[in-house]
Amino acid sequence: MVVVAGMVALAVGMPSNWGLGDRLGFVVVGLIVAGILHILARSRVTADDRGVTVVNGLRTHEYEWAEILGVSMPEGAPWPTLDLADGSTVPAMGIQSSDGDRARYAVAELTALVHERGEAREA
Incomplete structure (x- = not known):
């Protein structure tokens, strides 16, 4: 405005x-x-009991916990990616690495939720 x-x-x-x-x-x-x-x-990442909702610009992706294998944000990456059970990855632009500690905390928290609630991870 x-x-x-x-x-x-x-x-x-x-x-x-x-x-x-x-x-x-x-x-x-x-x-x-x-x-x-x-x-x-509009970019955001929201986790709830059902799974994770990723809004990147104009597209919204909803994933159940079982579909998510992991979360990664390599050094220098602008945002993390979700590694999915079908072999694809999805950028999570709602978490920006330029946010520093806040971004690292968000990635750690999302990773913990994936390990806690995800069913697709290796046994």
């Missing part, structure tokens, strides 16, 4: 030789930037 309001303010305050198309272009760019930021801000 702040981005759009800022672009509207800039569009209104532009020099008089700027046309209506130029001003509308500013507002459209503001709407696009706000939309992209909203999509990125």
